[in-house]
Amino acid sequence: MTNTTYTKETHTPAAIRAAMDHLIDRATNFDIEALDTIYHDDFHTTLVMPDGSVMTYNKQAFKAHFAKQAEEGKTQLNTWADWHDFHVLGDSAVCVLSRIHSGMNGEEMKLLCNIEFRFEDDRWQVLREQIFLRPLSEG
Incomplete structure (x- = not known):
């Protein structure tokens, strides 16, 4: 049986790529209101x-993390992305990509990202992010 949810334009x-492009643009410019x-x-x-330690953030704490960087006068972060996979299942979606920027720990790093979305309130919203930071030397 075909579910029309999967074929909606949204x-x-x-659509997930567009949501990710918007996230990358707004986060790399420290746009807390958009976040x-x-x-x-x-x-x-x-x-x-990289050392195996784990940091977790909820919405308010992560927005504060970006706000602190803006207050410190950081300029736009690197927007580079390498897209690996997009998968939509009903009102859930996952994007897997690699990024390079210094916004997580102040050092330019490669970020391996798994981003989970939920379609709610007529828009895709980021529900979960799993980000593995690696030195650029690891390729």
Whole structure:
């Protein structure tokens, strides 16, 4: 049986790519107001640092992390992304990508990301992020 949810214009890999492009643009410019609408109220992110330590943030704490960088006068972060996979299943979606920027720990690093979205309130919102940080030397 075909579920029309999967064929909606809003429920396509292209729509997830557009949501990710918007997230990258707004986060790399420290747009806290936009992040408030991009991140779901139940947002949770897990950062696995190169040494194996783990940091977690909820929505408010992660927005504060970006706000602190803006207050410190950081300029736009690197927007580079390498796209690996987009998968839409009903009102859930996952994007797997690699990024390079210094916004997580102040040092330019490669970030391996698994981003989970939920379609709610007529828009895709980031529900979960799992980010593995690696030195650029690891390729």
